[in-house]
Amino acid sequence: MSQLLEATFWSATVAGGLRLATPLIYASIGETFAQRAGVLNLGLEGYMIIGALTSLYVADPTVAPLGFLAGGLAGMLLAAFMVLLSIRLYANQVVVGFGLTILGIGTTGYIFRVTTDVGGRDRQVSLPSEVDIPLLSDIPWLGDALFGHSWYTWLALGLVVVTGFIASRTIFGLEVKAVGEDPDAAAARGVDVVRVRTMATLMSGFLGGLGGAALMLGSVGRFQPWLTANRGFIALIVIIMASWSIWGAAVGAFVFGFFEALGFNLNNVFVDVPVEGLNAIPFFVALLILTASARWARMPRGLGENYVPTV
Amino acid sequence: MNSETGAAPASGTPLSVRGVSRRFGAVQALDDVDFTLEEGEIHALVGENGAGKSTLAKIVAGSILSDSGSMSLFGEPYQPSSRREGAAAGVAHVRQQLSLVRGLTVAQNLQLGRPDAPAIFNAGAARAEVERWSDEFGLGVPAETLIDDMPLAIRQQAEILIAVAWGARLLILDEPSSALGPLETQALIALCHRLRSEGTPIIYISHRLPELTELADRLTVLRAGKVVVAGADVRDADLREVATLMIGDVTLLEVDRPEIQRGSIRLAVSDLSVSSPHGVGCHGLDFEVAAGEILGVVGIAGNGQDSLAKALTGQVKLTGGRITVDGTDISGSAGQAIAAGVAHIHEDRSNGLAASFSVADNATARHIGNRRFTSFGVRLGDKIALHARELIERFQVRPPEPAAKASSLSGGNQQKLMAARELEQNPAVLVAHGPTKGLDPEAAKAMRDRCFAAAQAGGAVVVISADLDEVADLAHRIIVLYRGVVTDAFSSEDMTPERLGAAMAGLTETSGATGD
Numbered sequence: 001m002s003q004l005l006e007a008t009f010w011s012a013t014v015a016g017g018l019r020l021a022t023p024l025i026y027a028s029i030g031e032t033f034a035q036r037a038g039v040l041n042l043g044l045e046g047y048m049i050i051g052a053l054t055s056l057y058v059a060d061p062t063v064a065p066l067g068f069l070a071g072g073l074a075g076m077l078l079a080a081f082m083v084l085l086s087i088r089l090y091a092n093q094v095v096v097g098f099g100l101t102i103l104g105i106g107t108t109g110y111i112f113r114v115t116t117d118v119g120g121r122d123r124q125v126s127l128p129s130e131v132d133i134p135l136l137s138d139i140p141w142l143g144d145a146l147f148g149h150s151w152y153t154w155l156a157l158g159l160v161v162v163t164g165f166i167a168s169r170t171i172f173g174l175e176v177k178a179v180g181e182d183p184d185a186a187a188a189r190g191v192d193v194v195r196v197r198t199m200a201t202l203m204s205g206f207l208g209g210l211g212g213a214a215l216m217l218g219s220v221g222r223f224q225p226w227l228t229a230n231r232g233f234i235a236l237i238v239i240i241m242a243s244w245s246i247w248g249a250a251v252g253a254f255v256f257g258f259f260e261a262l263g264f265n266l267n268n269v270f271v272d273v274p275v276e277g278l279n280a281i282p283f284f285v286a287l288l289i290l291t292a293s294a295r296w297a298r299m300p301r302g303l304g305e306n307y308v309p310t311v
Numbered sequence: 312m313n314s315e316t317g318a319a320p321a322s323g324t325p326l327s328v329r330g331v332s333r334r335f336g337a338v339q340a341l342d343d344v345d346f347t348l349e350e351g352e353i354h355a356l357v358g359e360n361g362a363g364k365s366t367l368a369k370i371v372a373g374s375i376l377s378d379s380g381s382m383s384l385f386g387e388p389y390q391p392s393s394r395r396e397g398a399a400a401g402v403a404h405v406r407q408q409l410s411l412v413r414g415l416t417v418a419q420n421l422q423l424g425r426p427d428a429p430a431i432f433n434a435g436a437a438r439a440e441v442e443r444w445s446d447e448f449g450l451g452v453p454a455e456t457l458i459d460d461m462p463l464a465i466r467q468q469a470e471i472l473i474a475v476a477w478g479a480r481l482l483i484l485d486e487p488s489s490a491l492g493p494l495e496t497q498a499l500i501a502l503c504h505r506l507r508s509e510g511t512p513i514i515y516i517s518h519r520l521p522e523l524t525e526l527a528d529r530l531t532v533l534r535a536g537k538v539v540v541a542g543a544d545v546r547d548a549d550l551r552e553v554a555t556l557m558i559g560d561v562t563l564l565e566v567d568r569p570e571i572q573r574g575s576i577r578l579a580v581s582d583l584s585v586s587s588p589h590g591v592g593c594h595g596l597d598f599e600v601a602a603g604e605i606l607g608v609v610g611i612a613g614n615g616q617d618s619l620a621k622a623l624t625g626q627v628k629l630t631g632g633r634i635t636v637d638g639t640d641i642s643g644s645a646g647q648a649i650a651a652g653v654a655h656i657h658e659d660r661s662n663g664l665a666a667s668f669s670v671a672d673n674a675t676a677r678h679i680g681n682r683r684f685t686s687f688g689v690r691l692g693d694k695i696a697l698h699a700r701e702l703i704e705r706f707q708v709r710p711p712e713p714a715a716k717a718s719s720l721s722g723g724n725q726q727k728l729m730a731a732r733e734l735e736q737n738p739a740v741l742v743a744h745g746p747t748k749g750l751d752p753e754a755a756k757a758m759r760d761r762c763f764a765a766a767q768a769g770g771a772v773v774v775i776s777a778d779l780d781e782v783a784d785l786a787h788r789i790i791v792l793y794r795g796v797v798t799d800a801f802s803s804e805d806m807t808p809e810r811l812g813a814a815m816a817g818l819t820e821t822s823g824a825t826g827d
Contacts, residue, residue: 171432174415174423181414188410190395190424301414
């Protein structure tokens, strides 16, 4: 019990939270783009897992950064189906999205089974070394929490800044919001709705794939079927909590990671409490925040609706 | 007001349209139309619904192509194949459905889709530009307010402002005043004059004549796709004559109207007011309809007809007054309206029927919960189908298939199905809103006969329609709606195109006229 009063317990929890949040950050900022553009991209879990497996199979014989990039491209390839079926051929977004998730989980599990021996011990990568940024880790209190992260985490935080800028400060960001809010009016103002939705969805596929790759190369190191374990769907929750803001999505991903880490760490404190109960903490917190977020969350008006160009 | 010095490098006539025609299916929307917009003028384009005004505007803006004819813009041949091309040439079309993106601010809309915008959105510069133009025209357009949160009049000003900021050399305003109040209309007129003095010529599409005297320099009248008045000087024009020309000849008494015995008052409407968030609502309506009588309600679309139809069928809360059927107050209650025997032929069949339900379910929808068709809450399919079959036979719905989906029927048969549902029992009051809209002549005749039959059976019938011929055929008495008030009321024998046109265009002085 007394551990709860020590600063190291909490800084370790924050640090663990940031580590666990890293894949979620990639996935949720990408998905935020797609949903801001009006595309309910439920294939996210699929993009993540296909990114995870691809990154392993590329990084294993080569180097991690190459595997990471390949993971992103694999996610983008799966997202291309979303573009083709829903955005170009107007198939129902929910059906296609779920289909891609199931396809991703099934295909990766199958490929993994037929290409490895039992347990997959022959296919694994070593985890990355820690990259400490001198000044950051000298900050009192926070410093400990910002200590010992891999470059996957730093890149994720950097991408939050970049994509946040794109979303709010560029014409492309405006176009994304416009086609998600009011596609007919956007088209009347000369915006190519199909093109913008295509780009946002591919971006979501790429970042979702990177998220899976970051999970694989940054914190797990070896594959197992359905490795992502619902992280794609958690990212979908994070986006609603964040009311479709990029910054908010990053914060939401961290909050989720923090409570997940808290569950793990409390497990060492309260050894009598079943681990399943503590692991449920982040979901319980998410439920509370989701309920509260109904007060502030404003969904893009055209979310989930296909846009059929007239003439 | 008229100055030759403008920002626009105008050389030659701003717009010249020669011999433009356009056909949509069987309808000749435009037939060999000539139109000239001179430098520094506001040119009003007037006509009834469906006269071709918006079609001409769309052709000039580049949204649709003409079948034949030619155009020139500021002296140069002009043949836009898209709205974007039209906009690039300097033609801005402010439509009835405004095209600002709702989740964005005015400043964001200013930069969205702008041809020469840089890739980085500079919020400060965009705000400053909106404020500069807003000040220059003396408008109160807020730069950083979401479009959703602005009243319609301000949205419209914002759209005009953005068009000018994008470098429009010629503006087309398509019925800009149709949803505006009097003060807002004044502000719009001031803005138009301001734009004219800055050298931007305007095509102003409207069917509200009173404001044109103050606003426009010249006017062109279209009727059924043809020019009937070409560029007449507004100051010399007799607006009453223009109104008559807009309407054309109303052919009276084409059908044999059966003699119907008039009975006692069944529908009484007193001081009825309804406010509508998107339209003009209606204000202080007083009328009574007797058994066997058919009252026609006419007016240009959007002058309160929807609100009246909803009020009479109990679908909307009244802001004032009351509606009684045979002495029972039905105000604001659809359930009581149905119980009192109010039948409603809906203007829009897609709203008047449950399209994905079967013909049988639609035909018997007024009996939901009736013990005849349920047993302990379970619907008795056989009895419903049997009853539906009777109705199908009586009202000649084709194909006679109770299980078919309502959406699979043709328009005329959908209308018959709706009539079967509503007119199965002789209604106390029939509200027929656009009863023959979009029907072929035969189906239309069948529908008119239903209206007569409802009256002959002792019902009070209210026909609300934009089709003047239809009202002339059906009604014994007519009231005219303009901006939600009755501007004239007369019996059908006294109906003349002049009187009708003047009342519909708002040229009548009286606004408190009653229907008796």
